[in-house]
Amino acid sequence: MPTQGEATKRQLLKEQREAQILDAAARVFARKGYQRATTKEIASEAGVAEGTIYNYFDSKRDLLIAMASRLALDSLHELNSLPPREDVKAYVLALVTNRFDLLLKNIDLVRALMPEVLVDDDLRQAYMDEVLSPAVSYLGEYIDDRIQAGGFRKVKTDVVARTMIGAVMSFGFLWLQERSEVDERSHEELVSEVAGLFLDGLRVRPVEENDRES
Amino acid sequence: MPTQGEATKRQLLKEQREAQILDAAARVFARKGYQRATTKEIASEAGVAEGTIYNYFDSKRDLLIAMASRLALDSLHELNSLPPREDVKAYVLALVTNRFDLLLKNIDLVRALMPEVLVDDDLRQAYMDEVLSPAVSYLGEYIDDRIQAGGFRKVKTDVVARTMIGAVMSFGFLWLQERSEVDERSHEELVSEVAGLFLDGLRVRPVEENDRES
Amino acid sequence: MPTQGEATKRQLLKEQREAQILDAAARVFARKGYQRATTKEIASEAGVAEGTIYNYFDSKRDLLIAMASRLALDSLHELNSLPPREDVKAYVLALVTNRFDLLLKNIDLVRALMPEVLVDDDLRQAYMDEVLSPAVSYLGEYIDDRIQAGGFRKVKTDVVARTMIGAVMSFGFLWLQERSEVDERSHEELVSEVAGLFLDGLRVRPVEENDRES
Amino acid sequence: MPTQGEATKRQLLKEQREAQILDAAARVFARKGYQRATTKEIASEAGVAEGTIYNYFDSKRDLLIAMASRLALDSLHELNSLPPREDVKAYVLALVTNRFDLLLKNIDLVRALMPEVLVDDDLRQAYMDEVLSPAVSYLGEYIDDRIQAGGFRKVKTDVVARTMIGAVMSFGFLWLQERSEVDERSHEELVSEVAGLFLDGLRVRPVEENDRES
DNA sequence: CATGAATGAGACTTCATTCAT
DNA sequence: GATGAATGAAGTCTCATTCAT
Numbered sequence: 001m002p003t004q005g006e007a008t009k010r011q012l013l014k015e016q017r018e019a020q021i022l023d024a025a026a027r028v029f030a031r032k033g034y035q036r037a038t039t040k041e042i043a044s045e046a047g048v049a050e051g052t053i054y055n056y057f058d059s060k061r062d063l064l065i066a067m068a069s070r071l072a073l074d075s076l077h078e079l080n081s082l083p084p085r086e087d088v089k090a091y092v093l094a095l096v097t098n099r100f101d102l103l104l105k106n107i108d109l110v111r112a113l114m115p116e117v118l119v120d121d122d123l124r125q126a127y128m129d130e131v132l133s134p135a136v137s138y139l140g141e142y143i144d145d146r147i148q149a150g151g152f153r154k155v156k157t158d159v160v161a162r163t164m165i166g167a168v169m170s171f172g173f174l175w176l177q178e179r180s181e182v183d184e185r186s187h188e189e190l191v192s193e194v195a196g197l198f199l200d201g202l203r204v205r206p207v208e209e210n211d212r213e214s
Numbered sequence: 215m216p217t218q219g220e221a222t223k224r225q226l227l228k229e230q231r232e233a234q235i236l237d238a239a240a241r242v243f244a245r246k247g248y249q250r251a252t253t254k255e256i257a258s259e260a261g262v263a264e265g266t267i268y269n270y271f272d273s274k275r276d277l278l279i280a281m282a283s284r285l286a287l288d289s290l291h292e293l294n295s296l297p298p299r300e301d302v303k304a305y306v307l308a309l310v311t312n313r314f315d316l317l318l319k320n321i322d323l324v325r326a327l328m329p330e331v332l333v334d335d336d337l338r339q340a341y342m343d344e345v346l347s348p349a350v351s352y353l354g355e356y357i358d359d360r361i362q363a364g365g366f367r368k369v370k371t372d373v374v375a376r377t378m379i380g381a382v383m384s385f386g387f388l389w390l391q392e393r394s395e396v397d398e399r400s401h402e403e404l405v406s407e408v409a410g411l412f413l414d415g416l417r418v419r420p421v422e423e424n425d426r427e428s
Numbered sequence: 429m430p431t432q433g434e435a436t437k438r439q440l441l442k443e444q445r446e447a448q449i450l451d452a453a454a455r456v457f458a459r460k461g462y463q464r465a466t467t468k469e470i471a472s473e474a475g476v477a478e479g480t481i482y483n484y485f486d487s488k489r490d491l492l493i494a495m496a497s498r499l500a501l502d503s504l505h506e507l508n509s510l511p512p513r514e515d516v517k518a519y520v521l522a523l524v525t526n527r528f529d530l531l532l533k534n535i536d537l538v539r540a541l542m543p544e545v546l547v548d549d550d551l552r553q554a555y556m557d558e559v560l561s562p563a564v565s566y567l568g569e570y571i572d573d574r575i576q577a578g579g580f581r582k583v584k585t586d587v588v589a590r591t592m593i594g595a596v597m598s599f600g601f602l603w604l605q606e607r608s609e610v611d612e613r614s615h616e617e618l619v620s621e622v623a624g625l626f627l628d629g630l631r632v633r634p635v636e637e638n639d640r641e642s
Numbered sequence: 643m644p645t646q647g648e649a650t651k652r653q654l655l656k657e658q659r660e661a662q663i664l665d666a667a668a669r670v671f672a673r674k675g676y677q678r679a680t681t682k683e684i685a686s687e688a689g690v691a692e693g694t695i696y697n698y699f700d701s702k703r704d705l706l707i708a709m710a711s712r713l714a715l716d717s718l719h720e721l722n723s724l725p726p727r728e729d730v731k732a733y734v735l736a737l738v739t740n741r742f743d744l745l746l747k748n749i750d751l752v753r754a755l756m757p758e759v760l761v762d763d764d765l766r767q768a769y770m771d772e773v774l775s776p777a778v779s780y781l782g783e784y785i786d787d788r789i790q791a792g793g794f795r796k797v798k799t800d801v802v803a804r805t806m807i808g809a810v811m812s813f814g815f816l817w818l819q820e821r822s823e824v825d826e827r828s829h830e831e832l833v834s835e836v837a838g839l840f841l842d843g844l845r846v847r848p849v850e851e852n853d854r855e856s
Numbered sequence: 857c858a859t860g861a862a863t864g865a866g867a868c869t870t871c872a873t874t875c876a877t
Numbered sequence: 878g879a880t881g882a883a884t885g886a887a888g889t890c891t892c893a894t895t896c897a898t
Contacts (some may be wrong), residue, residue, distance in 0.1 A: 547753075
């Protein structure tokens, strides 16, 4: 009869194993894409036998689902670490930085998930519901806030939120090729430039402010 | 011995067949994704035998490459149909509309290509070189133009160009799910809203224009 | 464009191939049982590649289904070749012989099917509906006939029909072990003995005929 | 050092465990068939860990062998509970009832064993030697007895014995499908009908009794 | 040129058995 | 003795590509 301590230890080992396999899968998926990745390679990368994978996950596909959940959790977690919203400029900068960091930190996961998200209906729905929508909502609420406080123009909140997030994400796409290209300096510059675009747009002094907003 | 006329006719037939197969492949890839699409289904969709595909293309993969070229050509062709650049607001509006239209018109192609572009190095390189970079260059040049003409703030041209294109493209991602959701009215609103964001940003009258641009 | 003759030839080839694969499968199933038989071995026995099997059958299981249909057809076909029913003794002899022959001729098929029929609900249903029930009906009708003609006692037709068929089939079970044991002489003796049992039973002169049939 | 009492208790526990596992295996085999049954499911059904099975049995196959022995024992045991042989009619009725009851009582075991018996040489040999042959011998001896006492016609004892047993067993096959169908009344009717067939055959008064038995 | 049957490598998954705890 | 995680061989099935007709 196992003592409670032993049970806990065993539970811990199981969780470690699960993470070990999931990490390996993420790396292999990132290298090869989901379809081209083989369970054999994942097993070898994780240092376990092929059959062991199936003691922790129901199928190859299940590995992908588990990854999406991980990303969703991390995305929310990161949003909650943002600074207070008083200083608009600082806040938008932090926001952009935040999303860039999330992207960079999870670039392997993203690389693994994106292709399948594009092709698989269930997975896309899950991604939209659990990752994209919460982020759009969060950003949308902030923009609304600022509009009512008089700091932002009366834009269509949801469209703008989506545009901003999309803009940031599209850099992830760029980084898929050569991450090395993105060094520290350019990364900060990038963030400030993108934040600047969102805050002030391209135009010098939009004189006829009132002619917009039908 | 075939006359020149016959040779031309034969050439024409060949091109028709090629297009017929490529169209079928695009539809199947869009439905199933590249990996899950089978040559059997493509053949059936094209109304030819499986072997016939291999008289026109070297491999399944070759079909994908041919599609990327098609998209590249169309992308450039569309850019060339833009109106003159005098009116900044109208022009940016046209630009955004232009990219949106390209995306919508080729949504099947995009859906087929994106996943593989994310995973396949050669294909990604081709896509970047032939589709993305030309578009970024084109937009970058225009922004440079306007900066020198004093209409735009001194932004980092390439970063901003890429951000704008990425923002537009990310809507394609959204449309992968339910295109029906995007009706005419909202589509125009969308374009104007996105164009507005790029031109004027979020902030109400950035009074201290000179405090930016470190 | 294939001529009609070519189309027919091709069709013929396809049917030959199908039979070739099915025969091979029957032999392997008979040797190993369905579960232990591998598609690899079936392919090798049929002299084709493993994949070829799947050009003709949807699954390994489909091979079994096809076999059951074959047996059903053959069973009916054999019943139709029975002699006229006038001479009761000759007829029952022919009947028993007929079923024995069917069994012997298809002993491989039976050996392949029986185990799965015992275990698989769908297959069992199919076997009952298409092989057993028709045979029971056929025999039952004959017995009814004879009862009304006054030649047979008033037995419960269905029970007796099933008992007779079961008795015959159970010899198949015996033959699964060593068919060699069953030589010509003993086979004929067997048939006449079994037929005799069914016709006259074990008892010497059942004097009190009327005390049965409650 | 364990005392003798402890050793006995230990022995008892061991046998209980063994039976517990064997019962579970019988149930699972009956549900799924031997091949499709998994040791995991057997363990779960028995309420032990998978590895524990291997402390009591050498292999999954060993479970099956143990079951065959059980059935053999039960078969003999049942035969020994038959009434005295004076009244022929009553005795044959009892005999048929006896075999039917054995079959019904062990229907799960039979369902588990039959498929494998058909396919596995060793198991079939064991089944024939330990279950079938003893029953055939027993019945054969009785028939011989009656023939010499003048009550039965001079039939070929072994053939008839086998036919009778086979006829009864074939009903087991029928019951594999829906046991519910077989209620008490029909069961008794069945027994009497089958016994009647064996005793008196189909024919009304076989007048020319002496023309048989060449 | 068109056809489509044949190929066979390789994918995912299952599961009886072992063994360290 | 009991446990159950790990193993890895083996199985079924898919599908891009070839080639004889």
